Amino acid sequence: MTAEHWGDQDDHLSPHQTAVIVGTGLAGGNAAATLREEGWRGRIVMLGDEPGIPFGRPPLSKTYLRGEEGLGGWLVKPAEWYGDSGVELRTGVTVQGVDTKLKQIALRGGDTVAYHKLLLCTGGQNRRLDLPGADMPGVYHLRTLAESDAIRRAAQPGARAVIVGMGFIGSEVAASLRQLGLEVTAVLSGTAPLAAVVSNQVGEVMAGIHRGHGVQLVTEDQVAGFEGTRQLERVVTAKGARIECDLAVVGIGIEPAVEAFRGGQIALDNGILVDETCRTNAPDVYAAGDVANHLHPVFGRLRVEHYNNAEKQGRAAARAMLGDLRPYDDIHSFWSDQYEHKLEYVGFARAWDQIVIRGSLAHTQFLAFYLVKGVMKAALGLNRGGDPEVDADGELRACQRLIRARTALSEATLADDQVDLGSLAAVAGGSDPGR
Numbered sequence: 492m493t494a495e496h497w498g499d500q501d502d503h504l505s506p507h508q509t510a511v512i513v514g515t516g517l518a519g520g521n522a523a524a525t526l527r528e529e530g531w532r533g534r535i536v537m538l539g540d541e542p543g544i545p546f547g548r549p550p551l552s553k554t555y556l557r558g559e560e561g562l563g564g565w566l567v568k569p570a571e572w573y574g575d576s577g578v579e580l581r582t583g584v585t586v587q588g589v590d591t592k593l594k595q596i597a598l599r600g601g602d603t604v605a606y607h608k609l610l611l612c613t614g615g616q617n618r619r620l621d622l623p624g625a626d627m628p629g630v631y632h633l634r635t636l637a638e639s640d641a642i643r644r645a646a647q648p649g650a651r652a653v654i655v656g657m658g659f660i661g662s663e664v665a666a667s668l669r670q671l672g673l674e675v676t677a678v679l680s681g682t683a684p685l686a687a688v689v690s691n692q693v694g695e696v697m698a699g700i701h702r703g704h705g706v707q708l709v710t711e712d713q714v715a716g717f718e719g720t721r722q723l724e725r726v727v728t729a730k731g732a733r734i735e736c737d738l739a740v741v742g743i744g745i746e747p748a749v750e751a752f753r754g755g756q757i758a759l760d761n762g763i764l765v766d767e768t769c770r771t772n773a774p775d776v777y778a779a780g781d782v783a784n785h786l787h788p789v790f791g792r793l794r795v796e797h798y799n800n801a802e803k804q805g806r807a808a809a810r811a812m813l814g815d816l817r818p819y820d821d822i823h824s825f826w827s828d829q830y831e832h833k834l835e836y837v838g839f840a841r842a843w844d845q846i847v848i849r850g851s852l853a854h855t856q857f858l859a860f861y862l863v864k865g866v867m868k869a870a871l872g873l874n875r876g877g878d879p880e881v882d883a884d885g886e887l888r889a890c891q892r893l894i895r896a897r898t899a900l901s902e903a904t905l906a907d908d909q910v911d912l913g914s915l916a917a918v919a920g921g922s923d924p925g926r
């Protein structure tokens with residue numbers, strides 16, 4: 492570490508400074524741990540409206556929802572760590588605003604909390620449908636532990652479920668409910684699950700997987716309303732389908748949770764705008780995780796909604812609060828588990844002009860490369876390529892290096908199973924994410 496990486500070292504060394512973290516999710520929890528472990532000597536206060544201690548949400552739609560594991564392995568830190576480390580965890584409190592001139596946070600109920608440095612990790616909240624019956628008992632959303640528990644209670648074997656939207660949450664819940672023995676129908680506006688993110692070609696593979704497991708897909712249609720006397724009895728679609736059911740799970744994406752900051756001094760645009768080092772426009776205010784719209788050195792401005800980013804960006808923002816102003820430039824990655832299939836994705840591609848496949852779509856074991864003018868922007872592995880977080884020699888880790896290198900690659904090279912992606916990355920000169 493060279494001197495220019497560090498700003499004012501005195502701040503975090505002073506025991507009289509207070510760091511406040513708003514949001515007790517994954518980003519907030521990792522930031523608190525990093526602050527304490529890497530040198531913040533003053534107070535650390537965490538404020539969050541959700542009960543419990545910071546944990547990872549992925550099992551809420553998968554193993555936990557199916558009753559296969561608890562959340563012990565998904566805690567950022569064990570419960571006693573917060574007290575032992577002098578981190579004041581205040582849950583059940585809602586932040587209503589921030590005065591960046593007074594350096595003060597307003598809580599619902601009238602209390603205020605002063606800060607020297609502030610990190611905003613408020614994540615996202617589920618989009619809701621403004622449709623008749625959308626709030627009736629039997630219609631569920633999924634973000635929190637309580638919501639996962641509620642779906643689990645309703646998910647009795649033999650019950651009939653409708654999934655609204657087949658993005659990642661919808662697809663994972665559809666898979667879990669089938670695994671629990673429910674009848675599942677999914678209504679989606681596109682032609683195939685996940686098509687907007689992974690392409691129609693790969694989406695069709697996912698459609699085949701879900702159909703093969705007995706999910707009825709109602710494609711290119713939309714839910715128009717939810718009907719029932721006291722409890723959900725059916726879902727009605729725009730094209731006139733009437734699907735009798737016992738429960739519905741709506742998974743139509745999230746919005747960044749910025750209500751508390753609207754009309755204030757912190758710049759917002761599809762989340763909280765931050766620079767390469769997670770700093771907002773306001774002095775000593777930072778943001779990380781699902782809520783942060785980050786100026787990424789490789790991809791430009793982007794806001795992502797993934798576990799690995801929330802974890803790493805939370806840590807990076809904490810380091811910035813400690814004065815380490817190296818850009819956060821992780822080549823993003825995320826995963827999704829559906830039935831026996833594992834999907835891993837690296838990079839970021841909002842659009843592409845070419846997709847190259849290596850492997851077999853028919854055998855659901857392949858890599859898909861998303862290119863713009865021959866340059867790889869993202870890569871997806873279905874049951875192939877390794878976990879880029881742990882598998883240093885895996886194909887997807889090599890893809891992260893290729894994405895960083897930004898060199899044009901030919902279709903023939905990428906599609907050829909004989910060409911080693913690691914060697915290709917070494918030639919292209921893309922550096923390893925280095926964990």
Ligand SMILES: Cc1cc2nc3c(=O)[nH]c(=O)nc-3n(C[C@H](O)[C@H](O)[C@H](O)COP(=O)(O)OP(=O)(O)OC[C@H]3O[C@@H](n4cnc5c(N)ncnc54)[C@H](O)[C@@H]3O)c2cc1C
Binds near residue numbers: 585614615781
């Ligand atoms: C069911 C489910 C499964 C997922 N599976 C995967 C997966 O397999 N792979 C993957 O990569 N990603 C997955 N994700 C996404 C991943 O969980 C998120 O990217 C991650 O949780 C983001 O963390 P965060 O800390 O930014 O936000 P959050 O986890 O949303 O935490 C934000 C916290 O801030 C609190 N908050 C918001 N506003 C206020 C306020 N005004 N005052 C006080 N507190 C406030 C919220 O209540 C919340 O506790 C999944 C998400 C869900 C919901």
